[in-house]
Amino acid sequence: MSEAPKPDGQAVERFRIVMLPHLDAAYGFARWLTRDPIEAQDVAQEAMLRALRYFHAFRGEEARPWLLRIVRNTWTDMRTRRSLEKVPLDEADDVVEPGPDPEQSALAGDRRREIARALAALPEEVREVLVLREIEELSYKQIAAVLDQPIGTVMSRLSRAREKLAVALGGRLGKE
Amino acid sequence: MDCPTCEAMVEPYLDGELPAGESVRFEAALEACPDCRGKLDRLRGLRSLIRELPAERAPDLMRARLERELRAAIPAAAPLVESAPSPTPGSAATPSPRLWSRRSAMAASLLVALGAGWVGGRYTGQDGSRETDELLAGYLRVGLGDRPVDVASSDQHTVKPWFAGRIDYAPPVYDLTSAGFPLLGGRLDVLEGRRIAVLVYRRNQHRLALSLWPATASGDTAPVVSEQDGFAIARWRHAGFELRAIGDIAPKDMSVFAASIDKAMEAGK
Numbered sequence: 220m221s222e223a224p225k226p227d228g229q230a231v232e233r234f235r236i237v238m239l240p241h242l243d244a245a246y247g248f249a250r251w252l253t254r255d256p257i258e259a260q261d262v263a264q265e266a267m268l269r270a271l272r273y274f275h276a277f278r279g280e281e282a283r284p285w286l287l288r289i290v291r292n293t294w295t296d297m298r299t300r301r302s303l304e305k306v307p308l309d310e311a312d313d314v315v316e317p318g319p320d321p322e323q324s325a326l327a328g329d330r331r332r333e334i335a336r337a338l339a340a341l342p343e344e345v346r347e348v349l350v351l352r353e354i355e356e357l358s359y360k361q362i363a364a365v366l367d368q369p370i371g372t373v374m375s376r377l378s379r380a381r382e383k384l385a386v387a388l389g390g391r392l393g394k395e
Numbered sequence: 396m397d398c399p400t401c402e403a404m405v406e407p408y409l410d411g412e413l414p415a416g417e418s419v420r421f422e423a424a425l426e427a428c429p430d431c432r433g434k435l436d437r438l439r440g441l442r443s444l445i446r447e448l449p450a451e452r453a454p455d456l457m458r459a460r461l462e463r464e465l466r467a468a469i470p471a472a473a474p475l476v477e478s479a480p481s482p483t484p485g486s487a488a489t490p491s492p493r494l495w496s497r498r499s500a501m502a503a504s505l506l507v508a509l510g511a512g513w514v515g516g517r518y519t520g521q522d523g524s525r526e527t528d529e530l531l532a533g534y535l536r537v538g539l540g541d542r543p544v545d546v547a548s549s550d551q552h553t554v555k556p557w558f559a560g561r562i563d564y565a566p567p568v569y570d571l572t573s574a575g576f577p578l579l580g581g582r583l584d585v586l587e588g589r590r591i592a593v594l595v596y597r598r599n600q601h602r603l604a605l606s607l608w609p610a611t612a613s614g615d616t617a618p619v620v621s622e623q624d625g626f627a628i629a630r631w632r633h634a635g636f637e638l639r640a641i642g643d644i645a646p647k648d649m650s651v652f653a654a655s656i657d658k659a660m661e662a663g664k
C-alpha cells in the first residue's frame with residue numbers, strides 16, 4: 220500500500236459513516252479467527268485503525284469485504300509478530316462460546332455451544348471460509364477478495380469445511 | 396443433467412451462486428436425483444445449525460476505545476472531550492440535549508455509560524450484584540477516561556501518601572513492574588456508598604483496576620477469577636483487605652496479577 224497521509228476531519232467523518240457500521244462484523248470475524256474474545260478485541264481495534272490509515276485507498280468498493288480483508292491481514296501479522304503460529308490448529312479448549320442468552324432454554328444453549336465448539340475446532344483455512352459464507356453471508360466473489368484467493372479455491376475450501384463440520388456435528392444433523 | 400454435473404451444482408445452488416437459467420435446470424435435474432436432494436437437505440440443515448449462533452457484537456469497551464482513537468485522529472474537530480460532563484465517581488450527570496444532537500449514537504452511549512454509571516442491563520453482573528455493576532462502571536472510567544488516574548505515578552511512595560486525608564484507611568500500594576504489571580497511579584471511587592482506593596496497573600496496552608478496602612470478615616481467601624464480556628474480575632481477601640481487580644485481560648493473566656499482589660502484601664508486612 221502507498222504511504223498514508225494523516226486522515227483529516229472529513230475523512231474521519233466519512234470513515235465513521237462507511238466503516239463503523241461494520242465494527243460488529245470485524246469483531247465477529249476476528250473472534251472466529253482468534254477464538255479468543257480478548258485477542259479478538261485487539262485484532263479488531265488494530266484493524267479499524269489500519270482501515271482508517273488506509274481509508275484514502277478505499278475507492279467505494281464494498282465496505283464490509285474491504286474491512287474484513289484488513290481484519291484478516293491484521294490477524295496474520297499479529298500472529299506472526301507474536302509467533303503464535305505454533306499454536307496447534309486443533310487446540311480448541313477455550314474456544315468461542317456464544318454469548319449468554321437468558322431468553323433461550325438451556326438446551327438450546329448447549330446446542331449452540333456444541334456448534335460453536337465444532338466450528339472453532341475446524342482448521343483455520345476452512346473455518347474462515349465457512350464463517351465468511353454462513354455467518355457473514357458473503358458471496359464467493361467477496362470471499363475471494365477477503366482471502367485473496369481464486370474463486371475455485373474458495374469453493375473447494377467451503378466444500379471441505381462443510382464436510383468436516385457435518386462429520387463433527389453428525390448427531391445433531393440426523394435427528395432434527 | 397447426469398449426476399456428477401448435478402452434484403457439483405448443489406453447493407453453488409445452495410449459496411445462490413448459480414445464474415437463473417442454470418438454477419432452473421438444476422432444480423429440474425434434482426427431481427430425478429435423490430442423492431443430490433439428500434445432500435441439499437443435509438447442507439441446509441448444517442446451515443440452519445450454524446445460523447443458530449447468536450450474532451457477535453463488538454464489546455462496548457472496545458467500541459469506546461476506538462471512539463477515543465478516532466477523536467484523537469482529528470484533534471481540531473474533537474469537541475467531545477472538552478464539553479463532556481466529567482465522569483465524577485458516583486455522579487449521575489446527564490449529557491445536555493445540545494450535546495446529544497452533535498454526537499453519533501455510539502459516542503452518546505459511551506457518555507451515558509461514563510456519566511451515569513452503566514445502568515443498562517448489558518453489564519449487570521453474573522450474580523446480578525450491584526457491586527459488580529459498580530466495579531464495571533468504575534473500570535470503564537479507568538479503561539476509557541482521558542485521565543485514568545487522579546495521581547499518576549509508578550512510585551508507591553508517591554501514590555500511597557496521596558490517599559491520606561482522602562479516604563479513612565491507608566491502602567497498601569505496590570508497584571508490580573517486575574511481575575509485568577507496572578503501577579500507573581491511583582484514584583478514588585465510590586463502591587456501595589463508600590469512598591475507596593483504586594490502584595491502576597498496566598498489562599501491555601490494557602489497564603487493570605484494583606479496588607481495595609479494609610475487610611470486615613477475617614481470614615484470607617484465594618482469588619476467584621471470573622470472566623464476563625471480555626473482562627476478567629478477581630475477588631479475594633488478603634491481609635485484612637477486600638480486593639477486587641478488573642481488567643480487559645485474559646483470566647489467566649488476572650490470576651497472575653492477584654498472586655503477585657498477594658506476594659507483595661506478604662513481603663511488605
Ligand SMILES: [Zn+2]
Nearest residue numbers: 398401428431
Ligand atoms: Zn445428482
